[in-house]
Amino acid sequence: MAELKQLTKRSENYSQWYNDLVVKADLAEQSAVRGCMVIKPYGYAIWEKIQRQLDDMFKATGHVNAYFPLLIPKSFLSREAEHVEGFAKECAVVTHYRLKTNDAGDGVVVDPAAKLEEELIIRPTSETIIWSTYKNWIHSYRDLPILCNQWANVMRWEMRTRPFLRTSEFLWQEGHTAHATREEAEKEAQTMLKVYADFAEQFMAVPVIKGVKSETERFAGALDTYTIEAMMQDGKALQSGTSHFLGQNFAKAFDVQFTDKEGKTDYVWATSWGVSTRLMGALIMVHSDDNGLVLPPKLAPIQVVIVPIYKNEEQLAAISEKVNGIAARLRSMGISVKYDDSDNKRPGFKFADYELRGVPVRLVMGARDLENGTLEVMRRDTLEKETLPIEGIEEYVQKLLDDMQQNIFQKALAYRNSWIKSVDTYDEFKEEIEKGGFILAHWDGTAETEARIKEETKATIRCVPFDDPNYPAICMDTTPGVDMVTGKPSARRVIFARAY
RNA sequence: CGGGAUGUAGUACAGUUGGUAGUAUACUUGGUUUGGGACCAAGUGGUCGCACGUUCGAGUCGUGUCAUCCCGACCA
Numbered sequence: 001m002a003e004l005k006q007l008t009k010r011s012e013n014y015s016q017w018y019n020d021l022v023v024k025a026d027l028a029e030q031s032a033v034r035g036c037m038v039i040k041p042y043g044y045a046i047w048e049k050i051q052r053q054l055d056d057m058f059k060a061t062g063h064v065n066a067y068f069p070l071l072i073p074k075s076f077l078s079r080e081a082e083h084v085e086g087f088a089k090e091c092a093v094v095t096h097y098r099l100k101t102n103d104a105g106d107g108v109v110v111d112p113a114a115k116l117e118e119e120l121i122i123r124p125t126s127e128t129i130i131w132s133t134y135k136n137w138i139h140s141y142r143d144l145p146i147l148c149n150q151w152a153n154v155m156r157w158e159m160r161t162r163p164f165l166r167t168s169e170f171l172w173q174e175g176h177t178a179h180a181t182r183e184e185a186e187k188e189a190q191t192m193l194k195v196y197a198d199f200a201e202q203f204m205a206v207p208v209i210k211g212v213k214s215e216t217e218r219f220a221g222a223l224d225t226y227t228i229e230a231m232m233q234d235g236k237a238l239q240s241g242t243s244h245f246l247g248q249n250f251a252k253a254f255d256v257q258f259t260d261k262e263g264k265t266d267y268v269w270a271t272s273w274g275v276s277t278r279l280m281g282a283l284i285m286v287h288s289d290d291n292g293l294v295l296p297p298k299l300a301p302i303q304v305v306i307v308p309i310y311k312n313e314e315q316l317a318a319i320s321e322k323v324n325g326i327a328a329r330l331r332s333m334g335i336s337v338k339y340d341d342s343d344n345k346r347p348g349f350k351f352a353d354y355e356l357r358g359v360p361v362r363l364v365m366g367a368r369d370l371e372n373g374t375l376e377v378m379r380r381d382t383l384e385k386e387t388l389p390i391e392g393i394e395e396y397v398q399k400l401l402d403d404m405q406q407n408i409f410q411k412a413l414a415y416r417n418s419w420i421k422s423v424d425t426y427d428e429f430k431e432e433i434e435k436g437g438f439i440l441a442h443w444d445g446t447a448e449t450e451a452r453i454k455e456e457t458k459a460t461i462r463c464v465p466f467d468d469p470n471y472p473a474i475c476m477d478t479t480p481g482v483d484m485v486t487g488k489p490s491a492r493r494v495i496f497a498r499a500y
Numbered sequence: 501c502g503g504g505a506u507g508u509a510g511u512a513c514a515g516u517u518g519g520u521a522g523u524a525u526a527c528u529u530g531g532u533u534u535g536g537g538a539c540c541a542a543g544u545g546g547u548c549g550c551a552c553g554u555u556c557g558a559g560u561c562g563u564g565u566c567a568u569c570c571c572g573a574c575c576a
Contacts, residue, residue, distance in 0.1 A: 089574070125576095159501075159574050166576065219576095239576060278576060309535055348536040355536095366535055376535080500576090 035161030035168035042357060043280065045301035047171065050279055051151065053203050053298075054173065057195050063147045063175060068129050070152075071120040076128040079253035086220020087124045090156040094120040122155045127221065127246070127272055130176045131254040138178060138268055141260045145188075146178040164281030165238070165500050172276035178268045180260065182247075185269035186224075189245040192273040193226040196241035204279065205296040205409035206230050206286045207416045208240060209438070209471060209495065211463025216447050219272075223247040229462045229495065231416040232285040235436020237462050237497035240282050243273035281500075286412050293358030294380055296408050297401040304330060304397060305359045306339045309347045309366030316341065319365050322390065326363070329394045335401065355380060360404055361397055381408050422474050422493065426484045429496070433459045438497050440474055442490035444483035453485060453496070462495045 039047065055065070071094060078084045098114035123129065130148070137143060155169045175192060179185040193210055200208045208228035218225040222244035230240045251257070251267035259265050287294040297303050306323050310316040320341060327337045338359075340350055347364070354362060364376040375393065378385045381404050388396060419437030423429045432439050443449060443461065454460050465475045478492040 086575095156575070158576095160572085170576080172576085242576075274576085276576065311534070343534090346534050346536090346538060348534080348538080350537085351535095352537045364535070368535070 035158060035166075037163060037167040037169070037277075039171075039277070042301065046280060046283070046295070046299060047277060049299045049301060050203075051173075054195075054199055054275070055149075055151075057199060058149050058173075058175065061147075061191060061195060063149045063177075065150065066148045067150055067152070068126050068133065070123055072123050072126075072129045074119045074121055076132055077121060079128060080221045080249055082249075083127065083221035083253075087156070090158060091124055092122040092155050092157050094122065123152070124154055124156045125272075125274075126150065126152070126154075126174055127176065127250055128254075131250040131256060131270070134176075134178055134268070135254050135256045138256055138258050140258055141180050144178055144180045144258060144268065145184065147175075147188075148177065149173055149175040162281075162500070164284070165278055167277070170276050170278070172274050174272060174274040177271045178251075178256070179271070180258065180266075180269070182269050185247075185271050186245050189224070189226055189243045189271040189273065192271070193228065193241075193243040196243065196273070196275060197228050199275075200228055200230065200240060200279075200282075201409060203296065203298045204283055204286075205298075205405060205412055206240070206282055207409065207413040209463065209465050209475065210468065211465040211495065213242075213463055214447075214450055214461045214494070216450050217461060219244045221246060221249050222272075223249070227463050229438075229497075230282050230286065231419050231438060231497075232282070232500070233288075233415070234285075235419055235498075237438065237499040238278070238282050238285070239462070239499065240279060241273075241275040244271060246270035246272060287358075287408060291352075291383070292356035294408065295358035295360060297360045297405050300358065300360050301336065302338045302354075302357070302359045303335050303401060304337045304361045304363060305350075305354045306337065306363045306365070307347055307350050307354075308339075308341050309364060311367065315367055315370070316343075318370055322370070323363075323365060326390070326393060330397060333394060333398055335398065351378075355383075361400060363393070363397075379404055381411070417472050420472050420474055422477070424481075424484065429453075429459075429484055430457055433457050433496070433498060436498065438462065438475075438495050440477065440493040441484050441496055442481040442492075443494050444486050444488035444490055446486075446488075449483060449485050449488075457498075459496045459498050462497050462499060464492070464494045 058065075074093070077087065077091070095116055096110045096112075096114045097116060098111040099108040100111040102109045130150075134146060137146060151171075151173050153169055153171050154174075158166055158168055161167050177185070177188050179188060197208050197210050200206045208230045210226065210228055213219075213225040213227055219242065224245040226243045226245075227239050228241045230238045232238055246269075248267040248269060250270050256268045257265045258268055283295070283299070284293060287296070306327060308316060308319040308323060310319055320339075323339055323341075327339050330337045340354075345353075351362065351364075358380060360380050362376075362378040362380070364378070369375045369387070369390075373390050374387050375390055376385055376387050377393075377397070377400070379400060420440070421432055421437055422440040423432055424441075429439060429441055439459070450461055465471060467476060467478075475495070480492065481490050482488065483490045
């Protein structure tokens with residue numbers, strides 16, 4: 001149950017509360033299945049908020065949802081050479097379709113007679129099964145584009161797992177699009193990367209840097225992989241979402257051709273893009289403090305919790321009357337409210353408990369407030385408390401939630417930017433990489449140099465950043481230089497970091 | 501798959517040279533409390549991961565086995 005301790009690396013203070021958080025806040029716990037994850041109700045509620053928002057953004061960019069099979073014939077995977085090389089090592093394989101009672105009669109064994117002619121693999125990603133399907137859907141330019149997304153689980157038999165960041169089974173969405181032209185497909189891949197970046201920054205309040213992956217880090221089977229890279233509180237990078245321009249690789253592997261307006265046939269151009277429950281890991285690792293989770297209001301399952309403090313039933317009744325009105329008005333404004341009038345926990349316990357869960361705003365009303373017509377407002381991000389009149393509290397809370405969303409993002413942004421550095425020499429690089437953060441350095445563009453740096457420092461190239469006026473100037477430095485290791489010419493600085 | 505560690509109550513742990521299992525917390529009951537994780541009293545709960553062995557006797561020693569965690573390689 002050490003996932004939050006693991007995720008946050010704040011062992012000293014966290015050891016005091018992470019067990020409580022995991023147990024009571026129902027975030028998640030490791031199941032008995034190797035590297036799999038139980039996402040308990042409260043954690044899942046956060047995932048649902050993420051899902052809903054992303055789904056809206058996909059629909060707004062013209063996409064529709066579909067669903068494809070969990071099991072993929074083994075032979076499909078090997079159609080695309082790079083793809084199979086990338087995923088073959090981590091596939092769970094289905095070899096039989098039946099069990100039978102064992103000879104002793106006290107258990108079951110795999111029935112050898114039920115061996116499959118061709119083994120099935122549990123999808124590690126769905127490109128192959130989807131493109132084998134698209135072959136039947138696409139004949140003409142009139143059939144294009146196809147803009148499908150699927151919400152699903154996938155399985156990758158990783159050597160080593162980490163809660164949220166790398167579980168063997170995980171939930172995600174994967175978009176798979178088919179286009180008539182290269183330009184349209186490239187534009188799609190860029191568009192979806194922007195959707196991811198907007199979601200991360202505006203909803204998760206996690207600042208990210210968009211960029212393109214080096215050849216080594218590219219998705220197996222893609223021509224280009226675009227990424228959003230986030231910085232955790234411990235100075236390690238986290239790839240939080242990727243969008244791939246697949247070229248015609250999968251169309252060729254599955255023979256998906258179409259006839260264009262001139263009557264010529266050509267292979268279809270493709271993209272795929274995905275984000276996973278890893279985003280929840282990012283959310284936890286970027287914002288949490290020693291009191292527990294800090295959720296951006298836009299993703300908090302409970303945005304406002306109201307706690308009454310009372311000595312007897314009459315007081316509770318009087319408080320509840322006031323609170324019910326406030327809660328109803330807040331809900332009518334689209335704010336999710338929980339009124340916790342349970343009498344089996346003391347107020348102090350409730351305060352601490354909702355802080356662990358990251359509930360953005362807490363309202364407290366007691367006898368004192370009843371008399372004065374006030375209530376206490378606490379904001380989770382700064383833990384500041386103030387006593388305000390009941391009159392107009394709804395508008396105040398609404399504004400506060402907006403302010404907090406901004407504040408949490410700005411805080412994370414300032415923190416992230418403080419982790420961005422630039423170095424000129426390899427010695428300097430080795431020194432800085434130990435401290436963590438994004439490090440901009442010159443690179444000669446070769447896989448050999450990249451591999452050597454990874455071998456010697458454990459740092460990888462996170463991306464070649466895209467031009468964005470909001471990024472620190474240091475990221476946008478496109479002046480040529482020389483590689484810090486080999487001294488060969490370098491077109492521009494790229495981002496290195498140690499990563500999860 | 502290599503290196504290291506750990507398996508004891510729901511959870512987190514202690515258990516000395518082998519002598520028949522304990523602390524905290526949680527849970528149940530009763531009472532007093534309630535503006536920052538309450539207190540008092542009583543109570544429930546464990547064939548000590550599993551198997552075999554050594555021994556009069558094993559949580560403790562030995563062998564095997566399974567599982568989990570950490571560090572690598574691999575990866576989103």
